[in-house]
Amino acid sequence: MARTLEVCLSPSLIPHYEIDGRIVVVIDIFRATSSICYGFENGALEIIPVATVEECKSYEGDSYLLAAERNGEVVEGFNFGNSPFSYTSEKVSGKKIVLTTTNGTHAINKAKNAEKIVIGSFLNLDSLSNWLNEQNNDVLLLCSGWKNKFNLEDTLFAGAIVHQVKGHIEKLCDAAIAAEDLYLKAKEVGLREYLYKSSHSQRLKELNIEDDIQFCLKQNICSVIPILKNNKLVPMQ
Amino acid sequence: MARTLEVCLSPSLIPHYEIDGRIVVVIDIFRATSSICYGFENGALEIIPVATVEECKSYEGDSYLLAAERNGEVVEGFNFGNSPFSYTSEKVSGKKIVLTTTNGTHAINKAKNAEKIVIGSFLNLDSLSNWLNEQNNDVLLLCSGWKNKFNLEDTLFAGAIVHQVKGHIEKLCDAAIAAEDLYLKAKEVGLREYLYKSSHSQRLKELNIEDDIQFCLKQNICSVIPILKNNKLVPMQ
Numbered sequence: 001m002a003r004t005l006e007v008c009l010s011p012s013l014i015p016h017y018e019i020d021g022r023i024v025v026v027i028d029i030f031r032a033t034s035s036i037c038y039g040f041e042n043g044a045l046e047i048i049p050v051a052t053v054e055e056c057k058s059y060e061g062d063s064y065l066l067a068a069e070r071n072g073e074v075v076e077g078f079n080f081g082n083s084p085f086s087y088t089s090e091k092v093s094g095k096k097i098v099l100t101t102t103n104g105t106h107a108i109n110k111a112k113n114a115e116k117i118v119i120g121s122f123l124n125l126d127s128l129s130n131w132l133n134e135q136n137n138d139v140l141l142l143c144s145g146w147k148n149k150f151n152l153e154d155t156l157f158a159g160a161i162v163h164q165v166k167g168h169i170e171k172l173c174d175a176a177i178a179a180e181d182l183y184l185k186a187k188e189v190g191l192r193e194y195l196y197k198s199s200h201s202q203r204l205k206e207l208n209i210e211d212d213i214q215f216c217l218k219q220n221i222c223s224v225i226p227i228l229k230n231n232k233l234v235p236m237q
Numbered sequence: 238m239a240r241t242l243e244v245c246l247s248p249s250l251i252p253h254y255e256i257d258g259r260i261v262v263v264i265d266i267f268r269a270t271s272s273i274c275y276g277f278e279n280g281a282l283e284i285i286p287v288a289t290v291e292e293c294k295s296y297e298g299d300s301y302l303l304a305a306e307r308n309g310e311v312v313e314g315f316n317f318g319n320s321p322f323s324y325t326s327e328k329v330s331g332k333k334i335v336l337t338t339t340n341g342t343h344a345i346n347k348a349k350n351a352e353k354i355v356i357g358s359f360l361n362l363d364s365l366s367n368w369l370n371e372q373n374n375d376v377l378l379l380c381s382g383w384k385n386k387f388n389l390e391d392t393l394f395a396g397a398i399v400h401q402v403k404g405h406i407e408k409l410c411d412a413a414i415a416a417e418d419l420y421l422k423a424k425e426v427g428l429r430e431y432l433y434k435s436s437h438s439q440r441l442k443e444l445n446i447e448d449d450i451q452f453c454l455k456q457n458i459c460s461v462i463p464i465l466k467n468n469k470l471v472p473m474q
Contacts, residue, residue, distance in 0.1 A: 016386055149411070185422060
């Protein structure tokens with residue numbers, strides 16, 4: 001059977017894509033999906049993605065770490081937000097986490113009907129690509145974007161995946177072709193350098209998270225593939 | 238005042254963009270907006286964009302030419318669809334046209350609250366860019382896409398505009414940066430060659446409209462800028 005790979009550039013566009021029977025890769029490079037990968041690599045047991053800050057709060061007292069980010073900042077009263085440096089082994093090993101973010105958990109919730117939902121970031125690029133290459137399902141790479149608009153970093157990562165799996169795919173959509181070309185272009189000058197052009201990264205710069213950005217662009221420091229099971233993210237076995 | 242330019246990659250994403258006070262450039266390269274430019278260049282008096290085939294039909298008998306396209310083909314019973322070769326001076330000079338297309342008129346209708354709505358295509362690239370450079374409003378380049386998904390050709394044209402106007406713009410969104418880079422990449426190999434990679438163009442190829450595609454990629458054979466006035470497109474004076 002001919003395999004298709006599509007790239008959805010914003011959660012708002014999901015209604016126009018086939019979800020049933022597909023593997024959906026959720027992408028929110030700065031910073032939710034990078035931190036999720038890093039958290040599992042460091043021994044987190046499960047991460048529950050929830051849509052709202054209120055829902056996150058409802059887990060209080062149940063021995064969960066509560067992580068809530070809105071507009072790039074930790075929400076007041078929460079343990080932490082989505083900085084990868086909050087997901088070190090000292091902090092998350094053996095722990096359960098409830099997480100809500102501006103863009104990333106929103107995307108996960110929109111893809112609930114997929115055959116499998118997995119989490120992608122530059123941190124686990126190779127292991128995710130290799131796994132995708134062993135599957136038979138069609139693939140949808142779902143970029144979280146920024147408040148439902150296109151963003152560069154998620155698209156670049158989608159392009160990195162396309163570049164590594166296209167030998168096993170018969171049909172790429174236009175957005176996949178564009179994403180790969182943008183990734184190859186960005187790679188020439190270096191991802192961080194390329195993103196300096198991005199309005200979004202400039203905004204992130206103002207939030208003083210340059211260390212996070214550098215970290216989230218590291219490749220293959222994680223081998224884990226987070227997967228959604230019963231509405232909870234767990235490390236794929 | 239700092240001017241902003243954003244690129245909206247699908248009509249479905251319009252709700253996330255500011256429209257009020259902006260100049261919206263509607264883009265549907267294959268083929269609606271190319272044909273609209275060509276029609277005015279050849280003396281058409283007005284083109285009324287309507288959302289549905291039924292609405293188009295309601296103008297029957299009122300001395301309008303009726304143009305209806307769905308899924309790349311002329312709808313049965315209509316004078317013509319959206320091939321630019323239907324918009325020659327022999328056919329449209331001095332005529333009024335009612336037009337409905339799969340993607341293009343849909344986008345026009347979604348942008349109704351803009352300060353100005355104008356029509357862009359490679360055919361009028363320079364005159365449109367020069368005009369945009371003389372304006373003070375923020376600009377939204379609105380790609381019609383294909384059935385609400387991203388397509389390459391509309392994005393490449395958005396990138397061509399970005400390339401020609403960015404000297405007069407202070408703030409570009411991520412999608413504008415990506416569009417320009419894709420355009421510059423495509424220009425290196427030639428637009429037609431680049432689009433051979435596109436799933437959408439392959440589909441168009443199956444519809445036997447290679448001549449249309451070649452034509453719609455010609456640059457600057459029109460100087461007209463179509464603009465929406467009272468729900469009708471007319472040539473800007």
